[in-house]
Amino acid sequence: MSILAFVEIAEGAIKKTSQEAVGYAAEVARMRNTTATAVVLGEIASAELENLGRIGAAKVLQAADSRLNEGNIQAYANVLAQAVEKENAEVVVLAKSSLGDAVAARLAAKIKASLASNAVELPDTSNGFIVKRSIYTGKAFAYTEMNSDKKIIAIKKNVYTPAETENKASVEAFSPTLQEADFNVKIKETVKATGDILLPEADIVVSGGRGLKGPENWGIIEELAGALGAATACSKPVSDLDWRPHHEHVGQTGIKISPNLYIAVGISGAIQHLAGVNSSRVIVAINKDADAPFFKAADYGIVGDAFDVVPRLTKAVKELK
Amino acid sequence: MKILVCITHVPDTTTKISFTDNNTKLNKAGVQFITGPYDDYALSRAIELKEASGGTVTVLNVGLAETEPTIRKALAVGADDAIRVNAEPTDAFFVATQIASIAKQNTYDLILMGRESIDFNSGQVHGLVGEMLGIPSVSPVMKLDIEGTTAKLSREIEGGKEQLEVSLPLVAGCQEPIAEWKIPNMRGIMTARTKPLKVVEPTGKEELTTVTKYELPAPKGACKMIPAEEAEKLITLLRTEAKVL
Ligand SMILES: Cc1cc2nc3c(=O)[nH]c(=O)nc-3n(C[C@H](O)[C@H](O)[C@H](O)COP(=O)(O)OP(=O)(O)OC[C@H]3O[C@@H](n4cnc5c(N)ncnc54)[C@H](O)[C@@H]3O)c2cc1C
Ligand SMILES: Nc1ncnc2c1ncn2[C@@H]1O[C@H](COP(=O)(O)O)[C@@H](O)[C@H]1O
Numbered sequence: 190m191s192i193l194a195f196v197e198i199a200e201g202a203i204k205k206t207s208q209e210a211v212g213y214a215a216e217v218a219r220m221r222n223t224t225a226t227a228v229v230l231g232e233i234a235s236a237e238l239e240n241l242g243r244i245g246a247a248k249v250l251q252a253a254d255s256r257l258n259e260g261n262i263q264a265y266a267n268v269l270a271q272a273v274e275k276e277n278a279e280v281v282v283l284a285k286s287s288l289g290d291a292v293a294a295r296l297a298a299k300i301k302a303s304l305a306s307n308a309v310e311l312p313d314t315s316n317g318f319i320v321k322r323s324i325y326t327g328k329a330f331a332y333t334e335m336n337s338d339k340k341i342i343a344i345k346k347n348v349y350t351p352a353e354t355e356n357k358a359s360v361e362a363f364s365p366t367l368q369e370a371d372f373n374v375k376i377k378e379t380v381k382a383t384g385d386i387l388l389p390e391a392d393i394v395v396s397g398g399r400g401l402k403g404p405e406n407w408g409i410i411e412e413l414a415g416a417l418g419a420a421t422a423c424s425k426p427v428s429d430l431d432w433r434p435h436h437e438h439v440g441q442t443g444i445k446i447s448p449n450l451y452i453a454v455g456i457s458g459a460i461q462h463l464a465g466v467n468s469s470r471v472i473v474a475i476n477k478d479a480d481a482p483f484f485k486a487a488d489y490g491i492v493g494d495a496f497d498v499v500p501r502l503t504k505a506v507k508e509l510k
Numbered sequence: 511m512k513i514l515v516c517i518t519h520v521p522d523t524t525t526k527i528s529f530t531d532n533n534t535k536l537n538k539a540g541v542q543f544i545t546g547p548y549d550d551y552a553l554s555r556a557i558e559l560k561e562a563s564g565g566t567v568t569v570l571n572v573g574l575a576e577t578e579p580t581i582r583k584a585l586a587v588g589a590d591d592a593i594r595v596n597a598e599p600t601d602a603f604f605v606a607t608q609i610a611s612i613a614k615q616n617t618y619d620l621i622l623m624g625r626e627s628i629d630f631n632s633g634q635v636h637g638l639v640g641e642m643l644g645i646p647s648v649s650p651v652m653k654l655d656i657e658g659t660t661a662k663l664s665r666e667i668e669g670g671k672e673q674l675e676v677s678l679p680l681v682a683g684c685q686e687p688i689a690e691w692k693i694p695n696m697r698g699i700m701t702a703r704t705k706p707l708k709v710v711e712p713t714g715k716e717e718l719t720t721v722t723k724y725e726l727p728a729p730k731g732a733c734k735m736i737p738a739e740e741a742e743k744l745i746t747l748l749r750t751e752a753k754v755l
Pocket of ligand 1: 426493
């Protein structure tokens with residue numbers, strides 16, 4: 190029995206959220222008296238891979254097949270199922286993402302695993318195998334008993350911070366059998382913002398709402414984000430109005446994030462917006478209306494005009510560094 | 511084209527969630543139930559596709575009799591008929607087994623779902639059903655066009671999107687801006703009453719997960735207010751007190 194972690198690559202590097210998944214898997218492995226194996230699909234330099242040992246992977250299985258360089262849902266599920274078999278894995282851990290979610294579901298059906306998504310803590314194995322997961326878009330938690338021999342856990346960002354050691358992982362090549370049918374879904378084109386900090390990966394997020402009045406005013410958000418090394422996000426009306434791209438919109442119908450710090454500028458704090466950000470560690474609200482609901486969900490608040498306050502914050506951050 | 515749309519019956523997005531029976535059941539008192547917002551996108555796109563090139567739209571829900579008003583609403587919006595699998599949907603694997611069983615009996619060209627339900631937010635059911643039927647599943651889908659027997663889709667990925675092509679049949683988990691939500695009109699509401707809604711019993715009972723207990727998050731402490739004139743203080747507090755910088 191071993192514990193697997195599915196590792197995703199973005200722009201040639203291991204995603205931060207996947208590193209958290211490896212650390213989480215290593216901790217589950219300790220609880221189960223076994224070791225953790227990270228599975229990496231596609232071609233990536235092996236020095237990167239060895240370093241997964243530092244955060245707890247004893248071994249890395251790499252399927253360095255160019256057909257796996259792009260995230261093809263069916264192919265990935267098929268390959269992971271073979272990795273589960275090869276390693277006799279009890280648990281597969283992965284970070285929630287648009288690819289991870291889609292792959293995990295198919296994998297669960299293939300290997301008949303219990304799947305818990307949005308896990309927020311390490312499992313409780315004192316009596317059975319129970320995973321605490323976030324439900325109702327962050328408004329509650331469910332302690333979920335995993336009834337199947339095989340288990341898949343999809344973790345939220347910031348659930349686990351791996352401790353660093355000097356260990357190196359052994360990297361083993363892995364040649365899964367791929368079928369033509371695995372590639373029935375043809376990826377024709379990938380359009381991706383490069384260089385930007387990916388929103389779901391970011392430790393700090395600066396987000397703007399309709400209070401910013403128009404896309405031409407986004408400079409103040411981008412400058413604060415730039416100074417903080419943060420990603421930018423927005424409320425739904427902002428992406429509906431095409432002020433910002435859809436993939437930046439957070440909330441009930443957008444993406445859900447859980448950074449260390451979320452700074453909301455000119456966003457009222459509607460419950461559907463909070464649904465996407467309520468598990469952030471620290472929340473700051475900046476709004477000119479003292480009665481804005483966001484102040485009830487925030488840790489720090491400033492009642493003021495964004496156009497005055499935000500540039501001053503940017504300046505203060507720059508002075509600090 | 512035959513389209514199946516799977517819909518959930520969930521608490522309205524503004525609902526304050528609470529539990530009863532020693533934190534083992536959702537407190538449904540005073541809760542307004544709606545169609546899952548993502549399922550509404552799936553349904554709206556299905557109706558648009560039917561309006562453009564003909565075919566039928568069947569809605570499917572796995573739920574107890576309490577979900578029928580939500581199902582009728584989908585019929586009012588323009589679905590042709592509905593199936594309710596009479597069971598409490600407590601586990602994604604169980605729900606997917608029911609949907610796959612209905613799909614095997616009726617062979618649909620397209621099975622549309624929401625990218626995730628807003629109660630359990632797992633985003634699992636479409637992938638499970640795709641695998642159970644041995645057909646492709648794609649999620650989250652922002653755009654879906656059908657040309658002959660080929661589906662052209664755009665899938666959201668972190669920081670961008672992918673353009674995909676695949677032959678039907680297909681399972682898709684939908685999200686905005688795939689379609690505009692449709693609001694039922696008076697005529698739709700009238701005709702919905704007489705459209706067929708078939709109730710079937712579930713096949714199999716197997717569940718791979720069980721919720722043992724629910725919990726609410728710890729209440730948030732008071733928000734620390736910083737006067738706008740001293741906005742710079744925020745940065746110091748974030749570093750020294752909150753320790754996030
Ligand atoms: C089913 C459903 C799903 C939804 N999903 C989402 C979702 O995923 N994400 C989401 O964000 N919303 C979602 N919404 C919409 C949500 O209900 C709100 O309408 C939306 O979040 C409001 O966006 P906003 O705060 O940017 O705009 P507004 O509500 O217009 O708020 C603007 C705020 O800016 C402040 N302001 C104005 N000028 C300034 C200034 N100069 N300086 C500082 N502050 C200023 C105002 O006081 C106000 O509080 C959803 C709604 C529904 C019904
Ligand atoms: N009980 C149910 N009945 C019908 N469809 C469902 C049910 N539960 C989930 N679905 C479908 O599966 C999608 C994903 O749900 P989930 O995996 O629970 O996040 C939903 O948006 C629905 O389209």
